[in-house]
Amino acid sequence: MESTRQNKIARLIQQDMGDIMLKEMKPVLGNSLITVTEVRVTPDLSIARIFVSIYPIGQMPGVEPAVAATKELVMAAIKANTADLRRRLGIREGKQLRIIPELEFFLDDTLDRMENIEKLLKQ
Helix, strand or coil: CCCHHHHHHHHHHHHHHHHHHHHHCHHHHCCCEEEEEEEEECCCCCEEEEEEEEECCCECCCCCCCCECCHHHHHHHHHHCHHHHHHHHHHHHCCCCCCCCEEEEEECCHHHHHHHHHHHHHC
């Protein structure tokens, strides 16, 4: 069972990470639509597990021009820039959190599973 403090911090991180990825990380992540679907914070508030849903659009910056963006490429770019994302989160949350948690990113495939189940039910 999560405490009230964990829930508050998770909501705060979810809001700010969504905003950071939408506005500040475009040069790194391209035009991909990235949604932070859920954030889970450990009881000691040291690790934040962030689940993202990715809809790749266009091409990835810094990758060969002929290669279109895929979920795996976008996720690799997010994981490669984890330190920068934590720094940006620290700038926003520095007054509210004493220690900025370590960030772990996971791909949320809930929508893919829902589509697969609907497809199976229609058959």
